[in-house]
Amino acid sequence: MTKLEMTETIMAAKKSSGLGWEAISEKVGLGSVFLTSACLGMNSLKPEPADKLCEVLGLDATVSEALQAFPNKKWDQIVPTDPLIYRLYEVVGVYGETIKEIVGEKFGDGIMSAIDFSMDIDKEENPAGDRVVITMNGKFLPYKSW
Known part of the structure; x- marks a missing residue:
């Protein structure tokens, strides 16, 4: 599963659950900003919180594996060199x-x-x-x- 597929799967499960990021992060035991960023593919999670997130949202092990994969923090932007x-x-x-x-x-x-x-x-x-x-x-x- 790619990070993009992972994000799409998580976002659909989040919507179905009716839970907000803060409620999810409390259940997982991580800060909401970091957890959201990981779910959007910009950070990775350790196995325990990745599994816990999948438990909270009813997702399978392939999502947990994708959450644990190192991200490619790349976006299509021209940035300054300073x-x-x-x-x-x-x-x-x-x-x-x-x-x-x-x-x-x-x-x-x-x-x-x-x-x-x-x-x-x-x-x-x-x-x-x-x-x-x-x-x-x-x-x-x-x-x-x-």
Whole structure:
């Protein structure tokens, strides 16, 4: 089973289950952002959470095997070569669909404003290596029907 087939199978089972990503992640024991990203093919899972996800969604072992396969974190984008900016593109490339899924569940169909928006960049000291903390805060803008 390919990662694309895996994602399609998981998304269909998720829809049938009526469960959201947070509820699924609580049952599996992983964070919702990471688990969603793995289900969308951008990360892999260890055997235990992969099997647990399949149990929660009623999926077979071929899905678990595909979840455990290493991802090819590739997307069709032209990105800058500056290492810091490239890493931000990589974050969006790897987690963008995950962010869209979770924002959709929490707010509905819409976007985050980049006009009514703020961003903070902080440093978190950590004995394992200092951390960059980027907080983006944008107004939710629902799509309008007419």
